[in-house]
Structure formats: C-alpha cells, structure tokens
Amino acid sequence: MAARAGDASLRPNSHPDQDEPRIRVCVRVRCWIAEEKTGDRGGPDVLRCCVEMPRTTSMHIKRGDEPARGFEYDRCFWSFSEDHPLYATQQTLHDEVGCQMIENAVAGFNNCIFAYGQTGSGKSYSVLGGQGEQRGLLPRVVEGLFERFTQLEEGVTVKAVVSFVEIYNEKLRDLLASDETVDSKVKLAVREHPILGIIVPGLTQSVVENCTEVLDLVDYGTSNRRTSATAMNATSSRSHCIFSFKTNLISGDQVKLSQTHLVDLAGSERQKRTQAAGDRLKEGAAINQSLSTLARVISALADSSKKKAANPPFRTSKLTHILKESLCGNSKTVMMAAISPSLADYEETLSTLNFAKSVKQVQTAATANVLSTATLEQALREEVEALKAKVQMAQEQRHDPDQDARLKDMQEKIDKQARYMARMGLTSDKDYEAARSEDTAMAERRRTMVMSGGLPGKALHDDSDDGSWEEWDGQDSESDPDSPDQTRSSSRRSARKSSKTSARSDADAESHPATVLARRAQGSGGEAGCVLQLLGRDSHDSGAQLDAEAVTQKLQQLQELADQVIGVVPEQVDLRPLVVVDAREPARVDVVVRVLAPAAGQAPRLGEEEECARRKTTVVGSRERWLSSEEFQREASSIVAAAEQGGSSGSACTARALVAGGRGGPEAEGLRRELDGVRRELCQVRCRAQAAKAELGLLSAAAGAPAAPGALGLHPAASEVAKGFQEALAALDHARDLVRGVREDGEAIGQRGLWRGHRRRTLEALWNG
C-alpha cells in the first residue's frame, strides 16, 4: 500500500509542530539603489522615503498629508540606512531566518522561504545576494547546513540532492539540465506523488556532497535564468525560480527527510509601471497570472483558517501547484516581503504590505518527517511494483495504438523512481555510487559548457522557436541577438545577475493554463473513453446493475461540468474588446477613443471583420448608438476634425472623439493586445471543451451497457476529466478577472484623457480672459 510522507501513521516519532502553525512573515526595506541616486528612474518623488520602522515587528508607510498606515509582522528588517540602530545586513537576515531553516532541516522538517515584492525591491538580493558579505540566504543556508552535518552524532549518514527549476511563461525549465540530458520537447509537469508529495518528474536531481558542489550548481542555474531590462530594474528576473535542497539523514533504521525550497519570485508590480510591451508584456501577463493565483490561494487559505469554506485553486498556476505543500501543508514557511523605500513606489509597497498581512493568516501543519527506512523503502518499492503491475496489465490488454507510448511513459516513471531511491541512499551503496558518478560526470559537462559559453538555455531557446508555439499577438519583437537583454554571459557568480538570459521572443498563448487545462480535459476525456469502452464491453459478460448506475451518474456529472464550461464563455465572460486610445497630445486635440466591439454570443467567430461590421461607438459623455464600419470611421474622423479645428466647439470638444484603434498610445495598444490574447484563449477553452463534450457523448453511449463490477465509478481517468473541467472553470474565472482588470485600466486611461482635456480647456479659458 502506498503511504504518503505527510501520513502520520508512517512516523513513529512524528509530532505536529505547535509553535509555528502558520506562515511567518518578514518585511525588508532596501537602501537607495544606483538608478534612484542617479535619477535614471522615476520622477521627483524617487528619493523621498515613505516608510519607517519603529520596532522590529512593525512597518509604517506614509504619503504626504495622509495618515500613516501601520502593519505588524513577525519580523521587519531595516536595510535602508546603515546608521539606523536596527540596521539589518545579509548576516542579520541569515541569523534570524536562515539559521532556523538549517535547524529545521536537520530535525526533518520541510522548509520554504519565498521572496515577494515588486521588481527591484531586493528579492534576489535577499535570496541569492552577491559576493562575500553580500551573500544572500541561499549560499549561507547551504554553507550552514554542510557545517551542521559535520556536527551530527556518529553513525548518521547524510544524503543530499538539489534541484533548480524556473517557471517562465507558465512553463517549467530545468535550470540544472545539461544539453545532453535535457530534451527540450519533453515538458516538465507538476505531479502529486502518493509518497513523495509534490514532485516534478524528470527534473534533474543532483547528488551533492559538499557546499562547493551546491554553489557551483546554483551559479550554473542562475546563469540560465531569464532576466531582462525593464523600466524599473536593469536586470529584472522575469521568471519565478525555486531552488530545492533535499536531505536524508539516515541513522540505523530511521530516516529524517527534509526538503527546503528557496523561492525567488518575479516582480509583482503592475505591467504599466514596467512600460512593458511585446514579449515583456506577455511575460508580465504570465507573472501577474501566477501571482494573482497566489493571492487567490492565500486568500482562500486565510479564509479556511478562519473556518470559512474555501477551495484554493492551487492547480491554476504552476507556481501555486509546486508550492502547495509549502503554502498549507507540511512545511515551515517564511514569506520575505521586499519593499522599496521610495515614495514613487508607494502604491506597490502598500500592496505588498497588504498582501504580506493576508499571508500572516495562513496556517500550515509542519511535522517532522521521521520514518523508518524500511517503511519508506517498502512504500517506494510498492509504488514501483504497482507501476510494474500496471505495465504488465496494459501489455496484456493492448487495445489502442497509443499503448506503446503509455508503456514507455510508465517504464520511464519506474526508472525515475529507482534513480530517486538510489540518490536518496534507499537502495544499495552500489546504486548510490552509480548515481553519484553519473552526477559528477554531468557536473563536469556543465563546467565545460560554462567555460565554453555554450549554456543549455541557448539550445532550449533555439529549439523552442520551432513554430510549435502559437504567436501571442502576431508580433515578433526583440529578435536582435545583440540587444542588451538578449546577452548571455558565461561568467560565474560574480556576474550572476548580468548573465541572466533574456526572455523568449516566441509567443505562448498555447501554454496559458486555460488552454492547457482544457486540452488536458480533452486528453483525459479520451482516456476515460478507452476505459469506458473496455468496461462497457466487459459488462456484457458480468451485467452488474449497481456499477452501471454509478457509471451513468459519473457521466452525468461530467456532462454537467462540460455544459458549465461551454455555457460560461459567451454568457458570463465579457469578450468585448475595450480599446481606449489615449491622445498623444496632438496640437489642440484631446482625444479619448473608446471602441466597443461587442462579440458576446459570437465567441467562436471573433474575426476582425466581424468586429468592424458590428462596432458600437460610445462618445464619452454624449450618446451611444450602433454604426456600420464606414459610418464609424466617418463619425470618428468628423469628431476629430471638429475637435482639431475648434478646440472649444461644444460637444465636439467636450465629447472625446472615437477613432479606430490606429491612433492608440502604447498603453492602449498593450491593453488591446492583452485582451486579444485572453479572448483567444477563451475561445480555445470553449472549442476544446466542446470537443471533450462530444467525446463524452460517445462515452455515454459506451456506458449504456452495464459496467464491470467495482471498476469504473471512481476510475482515475474519469475523475481526471472532471478535474480538468473544474480547473478550466477556475481558469475562466481568472480570465474574467483579467478582462475586468484590462477594462478598468482602460477606463483609467480614458479618465486621464478627459482630465487632460478639462485642464487644457481651463487654461484656454484663463488665457482668453
């Protein structure tokens, strides 16, 4: 029987951690950075500090005459000015946070620290840091751990493996992969393993025996990360990255398992602050999507801590799925909220402080993972045996052409499991040595690659441009290999930040979770179909009525879910692209353009032509009516002309002109593209859900006959379909939020345009006496 690491029955010595039943929250204020001092960033408010720290547990933020707002946290770190009595260095952070993580790991607890904050607020500095005294938490924790291992009592064997994964545009990338081991076509995915918890099968797990080996891997992985210059940070991390350190402390027949995650999240700022466009905008959308899922998960978890019903949408983004255990399960977790001291960043800082406040409410349930080696090994072996049995069964029942691929997949899983067991010292010493020498050889290959500048990220980048990804907005930007954010340096830790790689130029609407989930629903619908057909056939022989009813019921549920997914798109999701085009100060015109092209009810046929034909114009503050495309153009031109000529001619001046998208400022253009992307994804969700529904129709027919006893009601393939649909619904919810966000941004731009017009008219009135 498979038993899970979180299963207390496995742990004779396990004891729930009573002292820290929730996520600990720390806040750190950084100092002024070069861009702020030289005036390269922001306006006049940049060098005005808006925060203060009266105590080590409270942070105040204040803007102008507004009353100060106070927040209480577990610990605040003041790294703003060295002359402050509470000034916190990198060592202070390590003493207060890192040392505890080391002790937790040795005691067999899982650990996680995640750094959250806007771009340029000091997340990477806190987690990775620089050299010497500037070293961040990660190198210090690793050093401390290996030092601590030397102090363990005699007879304790330590096995350690590390992994380093990046989430970029909702795709997982193995940062430790060498080009010989990684097949860029194989997609990494997050899985929930019955024994090991959350895992990413296929991710490189390197055996390490000393600190230098780990730090070399950290350097190697960091140099592969995606960064690029934004308006707010010259080397901004455009991805989330998770460094994981797993240890097994084996003593006699007892093993203490621990897993430590150090997470450097991408910046949480709003896109318009980074002036993102093209690929940066797309990255921003993916970052915002995963961070907003994180916020929703935290809010649901906070609710459930208050005994309110909540269902956190962990699976909606890779980030939250990977961190699921750390956010609410068996882990001692710390959030590091990084903030900028600058008044120019007031809004972002306030939002970070508010988010940090909500995280404080989230409860976890850390338990020391102390198992008997025999139990763990047996559980893992049983898992392998179960997989083998599945292979055997599948071989005996060959019934579809994809069977070979599935068998291969299962065999790979078995091999991976065996490799994992070897690396964690759970099988023979010989196996461990084999894994170790495999990893040493791989480390050597990495070194060679670093020296020659041929990092695997390059290969991945090139491979991914094979056209298999759908274009986001039809624009191919930043393909200049010499552009600063495309550079990839082969230098080591000293050049950690500057050597991070640039973002892909290819678009990735296909990888949006809504699309992926819908496809999964479709895929698992296929699997469920095979199962049902098989069982339907068998049922002729057995004829068990009860099971047949269970099957029918299950199918009904699936059918309802499918209907929900399909039904929700045209009715509830507002698919109308709202384009607000901001005037770019043409001579005497203030033009605010709003084009509403209602496409509700036409979701699957959203061609540009159709939209043009049904354009509905809204003259701000004036009237509303339907226009044909030509009428629309005429109307728009005449309003613009009137405004250009007169500047004060009644409604033409007060009402802002509506023009077709062409006159848009960059902000409006960005919004429109973002919305187009969302809309396209929604269409894909809908189409795929329809396909899955059609498949379900076939399934219903297959299930018309009674099914085999005990087999189908809870078949995992069928529940997968249900899960897929449920997640597609959650993705749709999220998409709706996105649409709403885009619309609000649009409104804000419109308001600004109107305000500018008002200001100009006032000035004119003053001027004219």
Ligand SMILES: Nc1ncnc2c1ncn2[C@@H]1O[C@H](COP(=O)(O)OP(=O)(O)OP(=O)(O)O)[C@@H](O)[C@H]1O
């Ligand atoms: N406490 C600090 N002391 C000195 N310098 C700092 C401190 N915190 C941050 N910095 C500097 O501020 C700059 C931005 O920090 P960092 O790159 O860590 O931000 P980030 O939050 O990781 O940004 P992004 O999300 O864009 O990657 C860097 O040059 C970093 O060295």
